[in-house]
Amino acid sequence: MSVINLVVIGYGGMGSYHARELIQEKEGVKVIGVYDIDQTRLDLAKENNFTVYPTLESVLEDKTVEAVLIATPNDSHKELAIKAIKAGKHVVCEKPVMMNTAELEEVMVTAKVEDKIFMVHQNRRWDNDFLIIRDLYKEKQVGELFQIESRVQGANGIPGDWRHLKQHGGGMLLDWGVHLLDQMLFMVDSPLKTVACDLSFVLGDEVDDGFISYLTFENGVKAVVEVGTTNFVKLPRWYVRGFEGAAVIKDWDLSGEIVKQTGTIDHHNLVPIQAGQGLTKTMAPPSEDATTTLDIKEVAADFDSFYHNFYDVVRNNAEPIVKNEEVYRVLCLIETMFEAAEKKEILTFE
Ligand code: NAD
Structure with missing residues (x-):
């Protein structure tokens, strides 16, 4: 070598x-x-x-x-x-x-x-939480996914110095946003249709300290991608729903659960539960025999490590795992998100 x-x-x-x-x-x-x-x-x-x-x-x-x-x-x-x-x-x-x-x-x-x-x-294509969700998407263990929510939330504000300044490309959309959007576009194998985005300026910086975006894809997938830096209580890293179940991965430690519907839910004989000052059948948990919980298992990437691939691209003309056309598409999306946030409109992704 x-x-x-x-x-x-x-x-x-x-x-x-x-x-x-x-x-x-x-x-x-x-x-x-x-x-x-x-x-x-x-x-x-x-x-x-x-x-x-x-x-x-x-x-x-x-x-x-x-x-x-x-x-x-x-x-x-x-x-x-x-x-x-x-x-x-x-x-x-x-x-x-x-x-x-x-x-x-x-x-x-x-x-x-x-x-x-x-x-x-784009190192976060190798993150295990992402690989598990990508596996759920591809292998359809809880049916086809139609809702994918990807979030990272912290409470430490924007770290360092240059990340606070526009001229240096600061802000969270250009920071964590790039990772989450790259993962989403790498996973969902369908053209992106519409983009909405709300930037957060809680800290009063000239750049965004987070954002919430809504993306729709031609295959029907709806995605929420969110980054926060002022969240003292955080929501799970991933929440996804498929036609036969749902999954939550709470954090990078891979805690969470995958629940699959295995039986029929008897809508006519639901037993109500006490909820606050009232009763509800709608929000009662499904009967035990209607669902099963699947293990969350680590998933190995079905592609090389980054630097091994870089070596192979340089020496052996291999296909790059991270293609420039893909990162270009992510930058196009980011530009559309900035525009959508400024116009306060849902934009079509060209
Ligand atoms: P940093 O501020 O910790 O480090 C930047 C370094 O670059 C500093 O030591 C600075 O002196 C030096 N520098 C600045 N201008 C230079 C120049 N013209 N020539 C040579 N050195 C120069 O920042 P960081 O957190 O290490 O971020 C650096 C880059 O890495 C950013 O683009 C950031 O988005 C990226 N990053 C990626 C990940 C990831 O997970 N892939 C994580 C963190 C940062």
């Missing part, structure tokens, strides 16, 4: 995580150095035994560097990607790939002209 030598550009939270844990020589990719504009981050990289490059030019001029990982604030991705590609490097780029579709088009054209690989790190 001829290993791909890679330099990490941006040794902050995510760049150092790639360098420390994600990039594995056994998968064919090796970190041979680090570059950051902040000297304190370079000092830290040195302490962690990485070779440091003093300037971007020194990375780009080094012929032993075959690829770079871009893990800098969002507004710097385009310029760094284009410079690296033009210097003959393959590029792995953190999400959100770019600030908008126009930037991504420019980068995709440059990569094509220079015959270099440009691939985006």
Whole structure:
């Protein structure tokens, strides 16, 4: 295996995580150095035994560097990607790939002209909670899913510095939003029809601190995608309904339940329950013999790990798991969501 030598550009939270844990020589990719504009981050990289490059030019001029990982604030991705590609490097780029579709088009054209690989790190396609829901969607254990709700909610506000600012591509739609939307579009194999979105500005920042969106697909699936950063009590990570049951996955620890309808519900002989100051048959739980609870089991991805796939794409012309056309579609959706939020309208997705 001829290993791909890679330099990490941006040794902050995510760049150092790639360098420390994600990039594995056994998968064919090796970190041979680090570059950051902040000297304190370079000092830290040195302490962690990485070779440091003093300037971007020194990375780009080094012929032993075959690829770079871009893990800098969002507004710097385009310029760094284009410079690296033009210097003959393959590029792995953190999400959100770019600030908008126009930037991504420019980068995709440059990569094509220079015959270099440009691939985006959509790591949450490998999250187990997502793989379980994707499996439910594909295998129809609770029938065809028609309602999919995907949420992440925290109470710590927007973290860090640049994420608060528009010019750096801050805000939650361009942050967690990218992951949840990428998962949704990767899973639902049907054209997206309509988009509604409400951005949240509870914190008073110039960028959104969360959002709720409603998406409808041509195959009838209705999705809610929500991100919150001011939620002191949170809703489950996933809630889905199929024609034969429903599932909830509460958190990344995969707690939750999958309930499948196995028998007929006798609508005429329902036993009412006491509910508050009244009785209800409608909201009484179904009889025990009408449902069964399925185990929530970890599901392995039916595709390679990210960096192994990157190696195969570069060396063996393999199909990328994360395709640029897919991340482009997510950026189109994000642009439509910003427009829908501003106009307060439900928009058709073109
Ligand atoms: P961060 O602020 O922790 O780190 C960014 C680093 O980039 C800093 O050390 C900064 O000094 C450096 N930097 C800024 N401009 C630079 C430039 N022009 N050249 C070189 N270095 C530069 O931010 P972060 O949380 O690590 O986020 C970085 C990127 O990673 C963002 O695009 C973010 O969306 C993405 N990210 C992805 C995930 C994921 O799960 N895939 C998670 C977190 C962050």
